[in-house]
Amino acid sequence: MTTPFEDKQLVTSAQRTLEIEADAVRALSGRIDDHFVRACRLILACEGRVVVTGMGKSGHIGSKIAATLASTGTPAFFVHPGEASHGDLGMITRQDVVLALSNSGTTSEIVTLLPLLRRLGIPLVAMTGNPDSTLALAAEAHLNTAVASEACPLGLAPTSSTTAALAMGDALAVALLEARGFTAEDFAFSHPGGALGRRLLLKVEDIMHAGEEVPCVSPGTPLKEALLEMSRKGMGMTAVTTDDNGIAGIFTDGDLRRALDRGVDINTALIDEVMTVHGKTVTPGMLAAEALGLMESNKINALLVADENDRLAGALTMHDLLRAGVL
Numbered sequence: 001m002t003t004p005f006e007d008k009q010l011v012t013s014a015q016r017t018l019e020i021e022a023d024a025v026r027a028l029s030g031r032i033d034d035h036f037v038r039a040c041r042l043i044l045a046c047e048g049r050v051v052v053t054g055m056g057k058s059g060h061i062g063s064k065i066a067a068t069l070a071s072t073g074t075p076a077f078f079v080h081p082g083e084a085s086h087g088d089l090g091m092i093t094r095q096d097v098v099l100a101l102s103n104s105g106t107t108s109e110i111v112t113l114l115p116l117l118r119r120l121g122i123p124l125v126a127m128t129g130n131p132d133s134t135l136a137l138a139a140e141a142h143l144n145t146a147v148a149s150e151a152c153p154l155g156l157a158p159t160s161s162t163t164a165a166l167a168m169g170d171a172l173a174v175a176l177l178e179a180r181g182f183t184a185e186d187f188a189f190s191h192p193g194g195a196l197g198r199r200l201l202l203k204v205e206d207i208m209h210a211g212e213e214v215p216c217v218s219p220g221t222p223l224k225e226a227l228l229e230m231s232r233k234g235m236g237m238t239a240v241t242t243d244d245n246g247i248a249g250i251f252t253d254g255d256l257r258r259a260l261d262r263g264v265d266i267n268t269a270l271i272d273e274v275m276t277v278h279g280k281t282v283t284p285g286m287l288a289a290e291a292l293g294l295m296e297s298n299k300i301n302a303l304l305v306a307d308e309n310d311r312l313a314g315a316l317t318m319h320d321l322l323r324a325g326v327l
Contacts, residue, residue, distance in 0.1 A: 017151040017159065024147040024160040025167045031144045032171065039099075039125045039141035040175055043074060046123075048095030050076035055109050057158040058101040058165065065099070065169030072173050073182035081109035092122060099125045103145070103161045105133020114138050127168060129161055143168050204291050205284035207324045208305050208314035209235065216241055216312065219248050223259075223269040226251055235317055237302040240275050245311040249275035252302050281306040284313055288326045291316055 043050055050069055054062035062078055069076035079091055081100075092098065098117055100110050105128035114135070117124055126139035129146040136142040145168050151159035215238035217226045230238045230251075240249040251271055259266070259274040281304045282291045291303060295318060305314035321327045 020149060020151040021160050021163045024164045027148070028145065028164060028168055028171070035141045036143060036172070036175075039143060039172065040179065042097050042123045042125060042141060043172075043176060044179060046095065046097045048075075048093050048097070050074055050099055051092050051096050052076060052078045052099045052101070053081045053110060053113075054101035055081055055107050057162050058103060058107070061162050061165045061169065062099070062101045064166060065101075065173070068169060068173045069176070072177040073180045074173065074176050081107070081113060092117075092120070094120055094122060097123045097125060099127065100135060100139070101127045101165055102133075102135050103129040103158065103165070105130040105135040107135070110135060127165055129164075143172070202288040202324055202326060203284065204282050204286045204288055204305055204316055205314070207288060207320050207326075208284065208316045209320070210305075210314040214239060214312065214315045217271055218242070219272050221271045223264075223266050223271055223274060226271045227256070227266065235302065235315060237315065237317070238271075239304050239312050239315060240271055241312050247278055247281065247304055247306055247310055247312055249277045250279035250302065250304055251275040252300070254301070279304060281310075282316065283307070288316075288321060288324060292318075292321050292326050295321075 050066070052062040052066040052069075053059075059078075059080060066076040066078040076099075077091075098113075100113075102110050105126065111134050114124075118138075124139045125141045125143065126135045127143040127145055128136045129144070130136060131142055131144050131146070136144075145161065145164040147160040147164050149155065150157065150161060151163075213233065215229045215233035215235055217229050217238055217240055219240060219242065221240075226238050226240075230236065230253075237250060237252040239247065240251060242248055249271075251274060255274055255276055256266075259269070264274060280294060280298055280300065282294060284305055284307070295301065295303060301318040303316045304312060305316060307313045318327065
C-alpha cells in the first residue's frame with residue numbers, strides 16, 4: 001500500500017533532484033584537464049569518425065552525444081557494444097576514434113571490445129565514473145564523470161551519473177565545435193529539414209527590401225521630408241546615402257523619439273543632425289539568424305544591407321525576420 005504524498009513533498013523531491021544533479025554537473029568543471037585536452041586532440045586528428053558506444057542508460061546518453069557531435073561538425077555515430085561483438089565491429093575502421101561510456105568502467109560488453117580495439121590500433125576515449133577502472137586505464141584519454149550520489153533516493157537508478165555524462169559530452173562537442181571554427185551556416189547545412197533548417201538557411205538577401213522599396217534620402221535633406229519618405233515606404237526607418245549610394249547613416253523611429261526628447265524642431269532640422277552615422281550593417285549573404293542576433297545584441301529594430309563596397313543594397317527590419325519565421 002502506497003503512502004499518500006502531499007503536494008509539498010512532490011515539490012521538495014523535485015527540487016532535491018535538481019540540486020543534486022546541478023552539483024554533479026558543477027563538479028565536472030574541475031576535471032577539465034589534460035585528459036580532456038588529449039581527448040579533443042585525438043578527435044581533431046581523427047580522419048574517420050567518432051564511434052560512440054555504451055550499454056543501458058549509458059548507451060542512451062552515448063547515442064545523444066553521437067548525435068550532438070555529428071550535428072556540430074564532428075562526424076560520429078553510435079554502435080551498441082553487444083552488437084559490436086556480433087558483427088557490428090566491422091563498422092569501425094582504423095581511422096576512427098572510439099568514445100566508450102560506462103559509469104562503472106567495467107561493463108563486460110565494452111571490456112570485451114578492448115583487445116580488439118587495441119589490436120586494430122584504434123584510439124580509445126573513455127567516459128566513466130571510476131578513473132581506476134578497467135576501461136579508464138585502457139583508454140588514451142579518460143573523462144571523469146564520477147558523482148557524489150545519484151539523485152535516486154534508492155541509489156539505484158542512474159540519474160546524476162547520466163546527467164554528468166551528458167554534460168561532459170556537450171562540453172566535448174562544444175570545445176570541438178569552437179576548435180574547428182564551426183559556424184552557424186555549417187550548422188544549418190546539417191539541419192536542412194523542418195522549421196529549424198529553413199530558419200538557419202535563410203539569408204538576408206532572401207527577405208530584405210531592395211530597390212525602390214527602401215526608404216532613402218540624401219545628406220542635407222530636411223527632417224520633415226525624411227519623415228515623409230519613411231511614411232511612404234512604411235518601414236519605420238530611412239537610409240541616408242551619398243550620391244554614389246554610399247551609406248552615410250540611418251534614421252529610425254527610435255532616432256525620432258530621441259530627437260524629440262532633445263527638443264529638436266522637426267520643421268527646421270536636417271537629417272544630418274539627427275541620424276545615426278553609418279549605423280550597423282549586414283551583408284546580403286549573411287544568415288538571417290545572424291542578422292537577428294546583431295539586432296538583439298544592439299537593441300535595434302532595423303539594419304541597412306551593404307555590398308562589398310559599403311554601398312546600400314537593401315534594408316531589413318525585425319518585422320521582416322518575424323514574417324520569415326526567423327524570430
